[in-house]
Amino acid sequence: MNNVLLINASPNGLVSHANQLALELVDTLRQRHPRLELVERDLGTHPLPPLGMDYARGLATTTPFDAAEFEISETLIRELERCDILLIATPMHNFTLPAALKLWVDYVLRIHRTFSSGPEGKTGLLSNRAVYVLVGSGGFHQGEKARQPDFLTPYLRQVLGTLGLLDPHFTYLQGLVFGEEAVKAAIQDSRARLALEPLFNPLICA
Structure with a gap:
């Protein structure tokens, strides 16, 4: 194991609860693999440019295309191809x-x-690898407290499967708008669940 790719999709950047938990997972992995390389892609702090007409037209051709977006696409895809583990830390929006x-x-x-x-x-044309998705939400969309639908999980599972990443693991940090104690409980619950995964066990749940 040599490389972890962390995709942080939160507008809160490094202080995102999901991102902080993802970094804890990286620290756990480094205890076993000291030379582990972490590649971080912070989509909130450094957003990607929107896709334009040239990119859309290029997708419909089989000849090489030089739209600037293709260079960005290649960079992002190569990051995926290089990683042994993909971590996605994301909020749920609408x-x-x-x-x-x-x-x-x-x-x-x-x-x-x-x-x-x-x-x-x-x-999918990518080789399968470990994928962990950490989802932060203000309300509840899983379990007995759920009061809203979750379209994130099935959509992202389909996307990852189309790439060839066939077994993503989802962990949910829910109820984050209900105060400090709720945040602590959500993080503690997620730590405990992740500690059951062989990849991260033993995960310190302090």
Whole structure:
């Protein structure tokens, strides 16, 4: 294990609870793999540029295309290809992905590059690897307290599967708007759940 890619989609940047928990996971991995390389892609602090007409037209051709967005796409895809573990720390916005993460998806989910399409549907072209998605939300969308739908999980699971990443693990930090004690409880619960994963056990739950 040599490389972890951390995608932080929160507008709160480094102080995002999901991102902080993801960094704890990286520290845990480094206890076993001291030379582990971390590549961080902070989509909130350094947002990606929107995709334009040239990129859209280029996707419809089979010849090389020199739109600036293709260079960005290649950089993001290579980051994915190099990583042994993908960590995604994201909030839930309006029941689904934040715009920053959706734009990242549109850059990396690219026909003939990260997936192929045929009579049987789409097939991922990336090799499978460990994927952990940490989702922060102000309210509840999982469990007995759920009062809103969750379109993020099925959509992102489909996206990752289309890339060839077939077994993503989702962890939810819920109820984050209900005060400091609720935040502590959400983080503690997520730590305990992640500690059950062989990759991160033993995870300190202090």
